[in-house]
Amino acid sequence: MTWNRPRSPIAPALLLLLLTTAVPTDPARGGDDDATAPPPAPLVLFDGKALDGWEPTDFYKPGEVAVEDGAIVLGLSPASGGMTGITSTRTDLPRTDYELSYRAKRVSGRDFFAAATFPVGETYLTLVNGGWGGTVTGLSSIDGADASENLTGTFREYENGTWYAFKVRVTDASIRCWVDDEQIVTFDPRGHHLGTRLETSFNQPLGFATWETSGAIKEIVIRPLSPEEVAAETQAAESP
Template identity: 35%
Template sequence: MSSTLKLFRGRAAWLCLFFVLTHCGPAPRMEWKLLSPEFASDWKASGIPEEGRVVVRDGEITLQPGQPMTGARFDAWKSAGLPLTRYAIEYEAMRVAGNDFFGTVTFPVNDTHVSLVVGGWGGTLVGISSIDDMDASDNSTAGNAYFENNRWHKVRIEVRDDELRAWINDKLFVNTSTKGRKLGLRPGDIEKCIPFGFASYATQSRIRHVLVRRL
């Protein structure tokens, strides 16, 4: 083999390596455990007036009763590279005491945010707030379920380009198209939970196993 051909092949190999390193890069992260030690310090009380104490310890959030609301907010959604669409949220929530919402989660959907209400309006309401300026009790996602206190309830949400779905204890409660719909939050204290957070209303609640995964 001539020295010229060897030189050409050597340069070609280096060019290929350079292309891979500069254009491909590492594979995107697929999941985040938001109550792992990696992210524990990124949680804080939401700053809702007269909220109860928020404790993040040993992979669990405890929300003490507020007057009336308490919130916990995760501030690192953007800096940690979490997605705004085509992702799933999974967590478990328990209402320890009280009879109103206890596992309500606020989360991003593209350039806005919504909340999944869990156990509202006296303890049974489930739904997305808000769609077309209508709260969870008034729009097409409204549903009802019985939530026993001191029991863990499993929640899964799927955020897709034009669709929202939510399951509680493996039962599908929300299955709605968002194409052409106006999404947003109910004005008020729940806005302090963005970009991602949990809230309770006059209840003591616990949250654990918070997982976000790309779809």
């Protein structure tokens, strides 16, 4: 004689409950919450007090590098045609989809006083400010041509002792640069060969340099761009 145990009426009901109950989203796995997640925090690269995260650039006979009055001062090189600079030692810098901002002034001299070398994907560019005798501002180098020779070069006067606000925005489709509130460069890097001059290669991955000039830099910040900002840059670059 075979004995069949009757099924419990609870089992089907429990199975139905498990199948129809929503599983909470694990924030660590992403999901809908990602769309409203705050953007990554800006990276403050200089606190106005110490050179943590920086080292003097290995130029030939550079001037003294010091922190004075909340700024990094790049002293005048004693060598003819000499350069002074600082280079970041951080390993967490973004290579695209970011905005670099800083303030700089020429203390003495008449050439570039805070040329900024920065990453662009797998390569680098330098925003020269006041080069070639004091006024040329633009990106070096594009297709082997310096800022004085390529389409990004422009002329701008800089007064010694005056602070200027610089901003560089980098995406795969666009590089834009500002001095104070004036946009001075808009450039689509796709299809071009990018690279720095040999001298400023010592500032990679991120750094600043002077040429026969003393300069000061402060308020150095990198801000990752939001997906919306990246999309807007791409759309603007592709608009006729």
